[in-house]
Amino acid sequence: MTKAPILSVTGLTKDFGEGETQTHVLKDISLAMVEGEMAALLGPSGSGKSTLLTILGTLMRASGGTYDMLGVDLMHVSEAQRTEFRSKNLGFVFQFHHLLPDLSALENVMMPAACAAGWETAPMRDRASELLDAVGLSDHRDFRPAALSGGQRQRVAVARALINNPVLVLADEPTGNLDRESADHVMDLMRTINQKMGSSFLISTHDERIAARCQRRIELLDGRIVRS
Amino acid sequence: MTPYAVKLAFRHLFSHPGQTALLMAGVALGVSVFIFMSALIGGLATLLTLRTVGSIPHIVLERPDRDPTVLVNHPGAQVVLQKDLSRRDQIAIWQPMIPIIEKTAGVIAVSPQIRGSAFVVRGQAVSPVGVIGTMAGKLSEIANIDAAIIAGSASLPADGILIGSVLARDLGLRVGQVVQITSDRGRSRSFRIGGVFTLGIASADRQSIYMNFTTARALFDLSTGVSRIEIKVRPATDAAGIAEHLRLSTSLKATAWTEDNQQLFEGLDAQARTGTIIKAFSLVTIIVGIASAMLLSIVRRQAEIGIMRAMGASRGLVISIYVLEGTLIGLIGAIMGALAAWLALLPLPPVSAVKSGGLPIDRQQGDFLLAIALTTIAAMLASVLPARHAARIDPVEAIGA
Incomplete structure (x- = not known):
């Protein structure tokens, strides 16, 4: 059965600076993803992986090209519309967990949904509990981030990325700060969630072991996709 | 939010x-x-x-000034105004005004008074004083003389007076002693000192003497009228507005304490x-x-x-x-x-x-x-x-x- 396309990028470019100091970070990027896909974005440092994820995550605007997701032309929407789109359809996992230190694990997981709704609801709490169960932290739901290990924090961050049932989770070096065992655990988790919940994942990584566990490899070199 | x-x-x-x-x-x-x-x-x-304002009237009602009306209005004319000094400064018909004043909003005390200048004579010592004749029961309506008495009592029989403490000290007077008072109308009479008071205001403690209303009437040769009507109001800061109201309702000259205390x-x-x-x-x-x-x-x-x-x-x-x-x-x-x-x-x-x-x-x-x-x-x-x-x-x- 053909899976529905969720994302389509054509001729995407990103430039920083102007004139002689202008740097072309992304050059003519064309990319498509379908629902339920788990892709690894590989490339050396400076190849533009993080910039591409940032643009796909609507946190930054591209300099040129087209970017459509779920039928929305994300190149031509307002800041407020991009924020709303991001909260409904995208999840993020960063290299550093970036959990809010004043909130418990459960509250951190609920945070994106609560930001969108304006308050915390019982169904939100139930969903966050389920996600913490799924990442193996059901008995740590009331712990503050400071009381969790690095691997546990990143698992909470994965659960947080999934609270709004995103179509696509963008993960920027999600295991970069973890030891091998914790990295494997987090990767297993994302794989399981991908299979069970159907969320697509685009994972930026240097690690070939991580890439090997994804269905697809997208290789970036000097701002261009060299293999997809 | x-x-x-x-x-x-x-x-x-x-x-x-x-x-x-x-x-x-x-x-x-x-x-x-x-x-x-x-x-x-x-x-x-x-x-x-x-x-x-604690010991002074907030509003004083007096007979209005009676300057003559200038009928000549020629630019080259020289006009000399002569005040009418033929009549006493008094409020001749004052009794009907008291209920009007008492019913005015903000007024808390009304004291008709007979006032005049006099000399206290004791031996060779003579001291100018201001005499205040107050009605029975009205002694402490304006200045709280009852509370200011430091010797004797605040009662005012026909031959009794209350004097300020500075005056008492200057003339060496004590309660019970008799002094001679001569008014600016030339009438003299002996009085027994019934009490000595200290208001804390130097001019009052040095120069004020309180006496019976009827006695003052005789001393100053004022058969029917009163010199002034003193009024207290609450709050004191409303005095100017109430004074204006009283001026219109009584046709008397009304002076609020605020006019004399701009500083x-x-x-x-x-x-x-x-x-x-x-x-x-x-x-x-x-x-x-x-x-x-x-x-x-x-x-x-x-x-x-x-x-x-x-x-x-x-x-x-x-x-x-x-x-x-x-x-x-x-x-x-x-x-x-x-x-x-x-x-x-x-x-x-x-x-x-x-x-x-x-x-x-x-x-x-x-x-x-x-x-x-x-x-x-x-x-x-x-x-x-x-x-x-x-x-x-x-x-x-x-x-x-």
């Missing part, structure tokens, strides 16, 4: 309790200064007003302005303190704000969190400050009971609610710019994505 913004604002406040407590203590101190200054300036004004009012006004400046400075201090603290907090939480924005938090949500946080600091700090000021001012005596050298602080004029309201509004305004700065934080830069 969403419930989630309220929750996060409170969570921020409780995440660093020491820092929050310090900040609120700073606000509380500013509010305490505000309230203290309000109570002190207000109390000082009350004390000065009390001391000034006091100017002094009180300058004092109030000084207080306002000090209060404004304390509010500015609060604004600067809260704005600085909020900016520091936002710099410290830059990554958190960035991650919230990345996860879909709107700029409005970020602004509301930080404006609410600043407002809560202001509100709670202001309540703490107001409570501390209230407790600190509680043991102080009322202004009317302040002894010489004491601080005349009037807790009632502390502007507690105004201080809380202004501080809360100031704190809210102080938080707006830092909050807007927070909302403009670029999530990509903040989280280093």
